[in-house]
Amino acid sequence: MPPIYSKALKTLFIHHAGQLRQTRTSPCEAKCLLGNSIQNVHTLLAEGKPDEALLWLHTRNPFPGITGRVCPHPCEDVCNRTGRDEALTIRSLERFAADHGRTATLKPLPSSGRRVAIIGAGPAGLSAAHFTALLGHAVDVYDRSPVMGGVPRQVIPDFRLPKDVVDREAAAAIEGNVTVFTNVTVGRDVFLADLLSRYDACLMAVGLWKERILNIPGKEHLQPAVAWLRRMTLDRENLAERDVAILGGGGVAFDCAFTAKRLNARSVHLLCLENESCMRVPADELRQAHDEGIILHPSLLSRSVCQEQGRFLVEAEKETAFSFDEKGVLHVEPAAEPPFHLDADFVICASGLMLDETVLNGMEVERTPRGMVQTDDRFRTSVPGLFAAGDMASGPGLVASAIRSGREAAVSLHRFLTGAEEDMEIFLDAEQQVTARPSGQPVTPHTVGAEELMNIDYHECAPRQLQPKRSFVPGLTFHELEGGLSSEQAMKEASRCMHCGHCMECGSCVESCPGYILEMGQDGPFVAYPSQCWHCGCCRIACPTGSIAYKFPLTMLL
Numbered sequence: 001m002p003p004i005y006s007k008a009l010k011t012l013f014i015h016h017a018g019q020l021r022q023t024r025t026s027p028c029e030a031k032c033l034l035g036n037s038i039q040n041v042h043t044l045l046a047e048g049k050p051d052e053a054l055l056w057l058h059t060r061n062p063f064p065g066i067t068g069r070v071c072p073h074p075c076e077d078v079c080n081r082t083g084r085d086e087a088l089t090i091r092s093l094e095r096f097a098a099d100h101g102r103t104a105t106l107k108p109l110p111s112s113g114r115r116v117a118i119i120g121a122g123p124a125g126l127s128a129a130h131f132t133a134l135l136g137h138a139v140d141v142y143d144r145s146p147v148m149g150g151v152p153r154q155v156i157p158d159f160r161l162p163k164d165v166v167d168r169e170a171a172a173a174i175e176g177n178v179t180v181f182t183n184v185t186v187g188r189d190v191f192l193a194d195l196l197s198r199y200d201a202c203l204m205a206v207g208l209w210k211e212r213i214l215n216i217p218g219k220e221h222l223q224p225a226v227a228w229l230r231r232m233t234l235d236r237e238n239l240a241e242r243d244v245a246i247l248g249g250g251g252v253a254f255d256c257a258f259t260a261k262r263l264n265a266r267s268v269h270l271l272c273l274e275n276e277s278c279m280r281v282p283a284d285e286l287r288q289a290h291d292e293g294i295i296l297h298p299s300l301l302s303r304s305v306c307q308e309q310g311r312f313l314v315e316a317e318k319e320t321a322f323s324f325d326e327k328g329v330l331h332v333e334p335a336a337e338p339p340f341h342l343d344a345d346f347v348i349c350a351s352g353l354m355l356d357e358t359v360l361n362g363m364e365v366e367r368t369p370r371g372m373v374q375t376d377d378r379f380r381t382s383v384p385g386l387f388a389a390g391d392m393a394s395g396p397g398l399v400a401s402a403i404r405s406g407r408e409a410a411v412s413l414h415r416f417l418t419g420a421e422e423d424m425e426i427f428l429d430a431e432q433q434v435t436a437r438p439s440g441q442p443v444t445p446h447t448v449g450a451e452e453l454m455n456i457d458y459h460e461c462a463p464r465q466l467q468p469k470r471s472f473v474p475g476l477t478f479h480e481l482e483g484g485l486s487s488e489q490a491m492k493e494a495s496r497c498m499h500c501g502h503c504m505e506c507g508s509c510v511e512s513c514p515g516y517i518l519e520m521g522q523d524g525p526f527v528a529y530p531s532q533c534w535h536c537g538c539c540r541i542a543c544p545t546g547s548i549a550y551k552f553p554l555t556m557l558l
């Protein structure tokens with residue numbers, strides 16, 4: 001049986017003021033960086049309806065093909081299915097819907113006659129452009145690069161995210177009242193003050209592109225990681241017979257290591273502050289690093305780099321603990337061990353990204369202690385009419401968070417342009433027409449944990465459906481590491497969802513009630529004779545989805 005959702009949950013919401021308009025939710029939905037209606041997507045995929053599933057994803061995110069590949073899927077880490085057998089592959093299902101579903105055309109609100117400039121065509125900027133246009137405003141996007149897509153298009157390597165996926169979704173995102181001007185650097189070719197005078201509002205979403213280079217002796221020998229990755233994406237230089245050292249332990253450092261491997265490097269070493277138990281990359285990337293023979297040197301603080309006979313010698317110090325203060329300054333406790341040495345043909349530095357201030361040229365804008373642009377909860381900067389979203393406001397983040405901030409910034413722009421006082425509720429009606437109205441009181445839903453699924457045996461054990469892996473062969477090949485799920489796999493995997501917190505109309509509660517107090521109605525089970533309930537809790541124990549709260553008077557379909 002498909003789950004029955006509360007009326008509000010059946011609505012395709014782009015934005016609602018509260019967490020979610022429901023009183024119970026699942027851990028996956030509570031944790032999703034985009035606020036996806038994950039269970040609705042699973043219901044539709046289990047029924048073999050990828051077009052409808054994609055529509056649900058598109059209400060929150062114009063880029064499910066990107067997030068379905070590179071989001072670190074915190075939703076899966078908390079899936080209640082883990083207690084039964086294995087977590088659902090929520091991200092693979094998102095990718096399946098994006099790759100197999102047909103994109104529906106959403107109808108925007110009537111034109112407002114207002115014009116907005118957006119600076120940066122990355123995930124935050126394009127998401128903001130897409131939703132701002134749907135809200136009825138004309139949008140011009142400026143980007144200094146020749147292509148749209150930001151870091152996912154220019155830097156994330158093809159073996160994790162093929163360029164054609166980004167191009168396909170970026171092109172669809174700007175359909176409608178959006179014009180994109182590439183090869184325009186704001187702060188050099190055109191200035192913020194000029195844009196602010198020509199448009200009704202401006203949103204900056206330029207990300208973080210200035211590379212932090214370790215301030216150590218020999219720093220001039222270090223190659224900045226993002227610039228190197230960007231170059232290698234285009235040049236595919238052959239690194240045969242060369243040893244590569246990478247200083248850094250985050251995702252960028254690992255991308256450099258995987259790339260160097262694919263470019264035939266003889267050896268790839270990664271030196272980082274973190275120890276293996278607290279690496280800043282998902283477990284699957286750490287596993288991949290081991291599988292591909294990348295040599296990790298944890299708990300090291302790089303001290304110097306010097307050049308010797310055409311090679312570079314890195315000296316590092318072993319440490320026992322490290323931390324960063326609120327200004328981002330590093331504090332380290334050294335270990336009483338002799339220095340560590342490593343020599344390599346070249347050394348890449350992946351020690352963080354900062355705001356490139358070019359965009360702000362000629363404009364005083366308040367900044368955070370870490371140098372990001374200061375915004376309030378509506379993405380407004382200290383300059384009237386100027387908004388900021390994505391990594392440049394939040395600090396280094398993730399693609400999904402940048403997309404969410406772009407979507408929410410679009411709603412803030414809409415409120416600013418229309419002078420709306422109250423927060424808005426924005427949704428699609430049956431004709432896929434965008435509709436907006438003031439929000440009611442927000443609701444913070446209860447997240448249903450595994451311990452609340454008392455009849456978990458109702459859900460048969462079933463193996464997790466995995467995406468086919470393509471084995472890594474060194475030799476300048478950047479083919480995608482994982483294929484997508486097949487249609488059959490996607491249906492099987494989506495059917496594993498236990499729909500935590502949502503009624504599946506299974507009837508177990510009605511059958512289990514010793515007092516015949518519950519009945520099955522058109523909209524699912526209901527308490528037919530509340531005054532006769534003796535609070536035995538049999539219904540709650542029988543419920544396989546944790547949809548019934550043990551709270552009296554007894555209510556159903558919470």
Ligand SMILES: Cc1cc2nc3c(=O)[nH]c(=O)nc-3n(C[C@H](O)[C@H](O)[C@H](O)COP(=O)(O)OP(=O)(O)OC[C@H]3O[C@@H](n4cnc5c(N)ncnc54)[C@H](O)[C@@H]3O)c2cc1C
Pocket residue numbers: 070071072119120121122123124125142143144145148149150151152155156184185186187205206207208209226229251252255356358359389390391392396397398399400402
């Ligand atoms: C190597 C690497 C790997 C990553 N891997 C992942 C991952 O696997 N998963 C994940 O979730 N996140 C990952 N991230 C983080 C993620 O890419 C960012 O959080 C996200 O791209 C931020 O989006 P954004 O729109 O704020 O900025 P960006 O993606 O940086 O886009 C900003 C855009 O602004 C343009 N721009 C900059 N300055 C100007 C200017 N002055 N004028 C005009 N245009 C300008 C740029 O050309 C760019 O197109 C990775 C980051 C890096 C660097």
Ligand code: SF4
Pocket residue numbers: 031032033034035036038067068071072073074075076090091094400
């Ligand atoms: S966007 Fe990320 S957190 Fe949200 S459902 Fe997709 S993989 Fe999970």
Ligand code: SF4
Pocket residue numbers: 026027028029038039078079080081088090496497498499500
């Ligand atoms: S079983 Fe389904 S609803 Fe429950 S946490 Fe996992 S994916 Fe979410």
Ligand code: SF4
Pocket residue numbers: 502503504505506507508509510524525539542543544545546547548556557
């Ligand atoms: S036991 Fe009752 S409340 Fe729970 S899922 Fe089945 S019909 Fe719905």
